[in-house]
Amino acid sequence: MAIAIDRELAGDINNPTIELLNFCIEEHEKELPRLQMLFDYYEGNPHKKGETPTNLPHDRGEVFVNNAKYVTDMMVGFTVGAPISYAAGKGKNIDDILDVFDKTRIRKHDKELAKGLSAMGVGYELHYLSLVPGTETETIPNITWIDPRGMILVVDDTVDRNKLFAIRPVEKQNLKREKFWEIQVYTAKGVFTYRSKTKKLSETDLMDKPKYKEHFYQAVPVVEFRNNEEKQGDYEQQLSQIDKYNLLQTDRIRDKENFIKAIMVTYGFGLDDSELKTSGGNKYIEAPSKDEGAAAEFIANTFDESGVQVLAESLLDDFHKSSYVPNLNDEQFSGNVSGEAMKYKLFGLLLVLSIKTGYMEDGILQRLQLLQNVLRVKGKNVDIEGVTIKFKPNLPINRSDIINQIRDSQEFIPLLISLGWLDDIDNPAEVLELLEEQKLKSIEINQKALGSQANDSHSNLDEKPDEIGR
Template sequence: MSDQKWSVTDDSVFLFPQEDDLTADDIKEMVKQNQTYTENRYKVARQFYKGHHPILDKQKKSDIDKPDNCLVVNYPKYIVDTFNGFFDGIPPKITLDDEDLNTSLQDFVNYNSLLDLIFEASKQVSIYGRSYFYIYQNEDKKTCVTVVDPIHSFIIYDDTVAKKAKGFVMYSYDSDNNLSGQVCLTDGLYDIELGNKTANVYKNIPAIEFFENEERQGTFENIETLVNGVNNALSQKANDVEYFADAYMKILGSEVDEDTLKQIKDNHIINLASQDGQDVVVEFMEKPNADGEQENLINRLNNLIFQISMVANISDDTFGNAASGVSLQYKLLSMRNLASNKERKFTKSLRKLFEIVFSTGNVIPSNKAEEWQNVKFKFTRNLPSNLVEEAQTAATLSGITSQETQLSTLSIVDDPKSEIDQISEDQKRDAEPVNKDTVNYNFGSSQNSNNGDSSDDKSKEDN
């Protein structure tokens, strides 16, 4: 009977008993399991995204005289890039209400180019079904974040209902197939043999998993067979085009020698006499034509690909002919639903990120570590913006909502808080010359008034 303590779900989520300690043998066995999943899923998905589809690996036909095209339509890349451009093409806004803490937060975001890392993690999630953020301290003792793909890494969760992270493994194989890597536990960072311990300043697993659904499915995982169908249909269609280009002429009822064939080719004129009173038939042979069936199949597969993936085909002519904004919204409804679900999952993971980052006191003061709960995330769908309509909406909200909410409706405003500060500074600067003019104007009026009174008194004296 096996004494293996750990288990793995069909979605490749590693589970380990909460009360037990991980051993080096456990880690190595999990690495082997992750390698199996990497070969069967992650690398296949990566090749699909990069345009290397199974049709390119098929065995070529033995008859070299027949056309054998292998065409690839890279739907996976189009779907991943379109969906992530829609979801995260406009960088999310990450803010804190406290002005001083928000300044420190923005410094951390800018130092790590965090918005770019979020986009990269989003793309990896769409390709592999999951991605990881790894947190570490650099040589300057600054808190840093990087994106790690799941091909050579995984998180181990405990087997409780909460499924808290128990460890994070990053590994690699050298040219001699020797295994090396790092295991991150709450009490320290170890090598793959759980030796050479170094400090873990976070007192937590410094890694967070990002995914867009609990099944850890990529955006195009459910349409791979449909993509293969399109590739096969288009390749066969290309074969047919080449096949029909090689037209065969049949001549019945007359024997044609080589000289006559040459004259026909050179002069493009056919003049043949019948033999034995038979009629001479000269015509091109008709070949089977399945063009209509092929077109119907390709169109149906194309429609199913976008329906199943829930990503809008923006290049479709009918998409751009939406009669109104409401009809356009309906065309984007499925992709909006997909993006909303991904946003909730990403918000949860990002909040966990800041819980770990704030725990060290390097980003914000240690006594403010609980502020991770107050970090706000605002994701904006990347749609064509109408600045006039946005400005009208913002103006309508004046006096109804806070100024920050009012400004957040404008796509051109990246940070509403800093924009409010800038507005305040502009108002102060604009107010200064107005006050001076007012003083000068009053002073001038006073002078004019006094001068006028003096003139009147002088006139009276003259009288």
């Protein structure tokens, strides 16, 4: 999570002091327990903030239904399951940026980024230049997702939150398995790399002099993505519901196990081994008759299973209601419904997705700006002004309805825009070119079928009979 400091107190942001770096690292460590807890819930190892779990829930004899993972995986699929589409502004060119996206497998990257945002509420993207395979000097822009537990972005405390620099501490070990820290500091001009025996930097713990390398991005090459204004995960407010539901399920299983451990109680007689009798190889005790006041019964746990099930369903309903993620196992959710009816069922989810995609778009614009900067340094003619970024929620749709809407709207909506309504089309301009080629080919085929003369034909059938050589 970004750390805001006074710009004047930061000093030279192109070469931050060790004192300033240590202050930022210490501030970041205060947030680590919360981030670790949230991701542990996703991995199925929940615990309270500030605690360190010693074993997994199933090792402790607990039942853990991972509703946290369910929410995150569903949100990732809904948000970026369909690829994000980009359209250049009028008269602008972003082809080289789209080429970088293809080479960096941006779709996979966006899914990793969305998972981190959903689980921990914040995520970071690092831009860097990597060598082209088989070359020693040629580089290409590259992008990778950085876990928020391993990246520190420092901004000023103005309303603009201008980026000052970023810190990435990485714990490593040498061939002797001796651990040390590599602290990378990204400024607007280059990257400083410190190698230290400890995470907290000091002149005595530095293993060598810091190294510096220019990166050519003309800005801090780190982008912060937010899940929402509060930087909360998608299930962070439902942690208590997750815990209570799992506690209920654990108690239900233990009640079932204890049910078979019933205790027999006898009245009016005892079970003395000396009174054992044998019959057919079996030993038994002959109990007195009921007339003599003798009786035997079992003491067993009793519970209202139907009442417990009602409570479980109520907890689950509240969980899905407050997280806005539908329960796809609900019989009332599925069924033969129209696309419009499905939208009303998913109305709450669509509202949440509009917030998530709005904040993601802010980060993507910074991504495009960084790529434009470095590509222009490489002599590429790219311009992101007026670029259109479109998210397509990966939700159940009625494709035939959308196709009919595209057909009926051609008189007042350009086809280039309406083609973007389809979830599996991420480059409407390319599809429009294919449609034009298909129309021209269809015209050519129809002309041949009707016997029309092609433009490039050398046939002399249209010449006068007396001019045809015999």
